[in-house]
Amino acid sequence: MQKRGRFITFEGIDGAGKSTHIAGTAELLRQHGHSVVCTREPGGTPLGEKLRELLLHERMHLETEALLMFAARREHLAEVIEPALARGEWVVCDRFSDATYAYQGGGRGLDKTKFEALEQWVHGHLHPDLTFLFDLAPAIAGERIAAQGRDLDKFEQERADFHARVREAYLERAAAAPQRICVIDAGQSVEAIKAQVQGTIANRYL
Numbered sequence: 080m081q082k083r084g085r086f087i088t089f090e091g092i093d094g095a096g097k098s099t100h101i102a103g104t105a106e107l108l109r110q111h112g113h114s115v116v117c118t119r120e121p122g123g124t125p126l127g128e129k130l131r132e133l134l135l136h137e138r139m140h141l142e143t144e145a146l147l148m149f150a151a152r153r154e155h156l157a158e159v160i161e162p163a164l165a166r167g168e169w170v171v172c173d174r175f176s177d178a179t180y181a182y183q184g185g186g187r188g189l190d191k192t193k194f195e196a197l198e199q200w201v202h203g204h205l206h207p208d209l210t211f212l213f214d215l216a217p218a219i220a221g222e223r224i225a226a227q228g229r230d231l232d233k234f235e236q237e238r239a240d241f242h243a244r245v246r247e248a249y250l251e252r253a254a255a256a257p258q259r260i261c262v263i264d265a266g267q268s269v270e271a272i273k274a275q276v277q278g279t280i281a282n283r284y285l
């Protein structure tokens with residue numbers, strides 16, 4: 080029987096700088112002979128990408144937002160994540176359910192017991208093996224986003240106190256699951272972050 084692949088996720092407030100390291104992680108794993116699926120949330124499937132458009136740009140009831148995040152996730156699990164893991168491939172995903180706890184729970188202030196019920200429904204049987212939380216002060220993350228000079232999505236347009244609550248909620252989740260969630264100081268150099276991320280993966284799995 081094919082050995083199940085591993086599921087690695089990347090999290091953090093907007094502007095924390097995950098993208099470079101997601102690509103680097105996929106490359107490292109491929110160099111070690113693993114097949115890798117790189118994907119993202121919300122999104123990762125044709126339907127999920129349509130939901131992403133709505134989620135990032137349309138105003139909606141805050142509970143609708145949380146429910147659509149989990150709806151997109153259900154599709155993503157069924158169409159992409161679960162089949163890839165079953166084939167023995169590794170899945171590297173830009174955000175997963177920790178983001179719902181952080182953004183819709185911490186940022187929006189919704190009751191997290193509702194997410195626990197949805198999480199149980201949607202993926203009670205499957206959780207990330209390892210999560211990197213890119214931690215950065217919202218003021219610095221905001222400067223990085225502003226320097227990119229592009230149009231901002233609904234979440235990026237939120238005020239600094241929203242991002243501060245998202246950050247706090249992420250750190251609370253990391254404190255509650257220290258084995259799974261590895262907190263990275265995203266204020267370090269790209270090289271230092273790369274060494275920490277890739278070193279952690281190498282120590283655990285390679």
Ligand code: TMP
Pocket residue numbers: 093119120121148173174175176178179180182183234235
């Ligand atoms: P990103 O692809 O640039 O990280 O953008 C996705 C945005 O969606 C980001 O601002 C975080 C937000 N988000 C949530 O609010 N809840 C979620 O469950 C997920 C997966 C993302």
